[in-house]
Amino acid sequence: MLFFMYFFFFLIFSNFALFFSLFVVFFQNPMYSILSLIVSILFSVVILFMFGVEFMSFVYLVVYIGAIAILFLFIVMMLKCLV
Numbered sequence: 001m002l003f004f005m006y007f008f009f010f011l012i013f014s015n016f017a018l019f020f021s022l023f024v025v026f027f028q029n030p031m032y033s034i035l036s037l038i039v040s041i042l043f044s045v046v047i048l049f050m051f052g053v054e055f056m057s058f059v060y061l062v063v064y065i066g067a068i069a070i071l072f073l074f075i076v077m078m079l080k081c082l083v
Contacts, residue, residue: 006050013050017043030076038069 020040027033048057
């Protein structure tokens, strides 16, 4: 029973990660695209945490969301002001 629950949550989170990854590509507004990237990485972190790879999920959380995605967000916000 526990296996089916993990499998069910894996299907839900992986589908959401896939949809938000597609939103990253298809959104015209770069702000929405970066926010979709952040949500997609969050769902990937949840999937890694479910698999028991806690250290790697925290590394994803800190490095990709905490550094790279927020840096992209600030750059886009600054470029919008300059244009």
